[in-house]
Amino acid sequence: MDDKVDWDKVNRGKVRYGFALELYKKGGALVPSELGKVEAFVDYVMEGVEYEQPSEGSDAEPTPKVPIRDVVPEIEQANEREFVKQLVTVEADGLKDPDRDRVLGALKAGKITRENLQASLDKIQEIKEGYSDD
Numbered sequence: 819m820d821d822k823v824d825w826d827k828v829n830r831g832k833v834r835y836g837f838a839l840e841l842y843k844k845g846g847a848l849v850p851s852e853l854g855k856v857e858a859f860v861d862y863v864m865e866g867v868e869y870e871q872p873s874e875g876s877d878a879e880p881t882p883k884v885p886i887r888d889v890v891p892e893i894e895q896a897n898e899r900e901f902v903k904q905l906v907t908v909e910a911d912g913l914k915d916p917d918r919d920r921v922l923g924a925l926k927a928g929k930i931t932r933e934n935l936q937a938s939l940d941k942i943q944e945i946k947e948g949y950s951d952d
Contacts, residue, residue: 826864831900834860838901839908853897898932906930909942917945 837856846852872878903925910921921942924930930938 830860830864833863834897834900835904838904842905853901857897902930902932902935905935906938906942909939912946913942914949 834856837859838853841852841856870881872880906921906925910918910925913921921930921938924938
């Protein structure tokens with residue numbers, strides 16, 4: 819069995835997580851257009867700036883361009899699932915063990931999705947606020 823780690827993929831995930839978390843902190847919505855922006859930033863950080871060379875004989879300087887990959891639905895869905903997973907995991911931190919286990923179990927079972935993410939985050943917050951009543 820070949821268990822080699824794809825460090826490029828691991829590092830892209832870390833960069834993606836950072837940008838996605840900042841989007842969340844700023845109140846950004848988890849919608850494909852925002853995920854596309856996050857992915858564009860990831861491309862920029864990981865791949866840098868490419869330059870478009872002017873035509874031969876031209877005195878123009880090379881023009882910088884930001885690499886933005888085409889987004890295919892499978893990648894977009896995988897990114898959404900990973901974002902939901904990371905976000906719920908961060909928000910579940912601070913829950914008491916039984917509550918955290920229940921939330922993470924629902925996440926693992928696929929019961930927390932992009933469509934119900936905000937309701938799930940609101941419920942986690944309600945649970946945390948209920949602790950102050952104890």
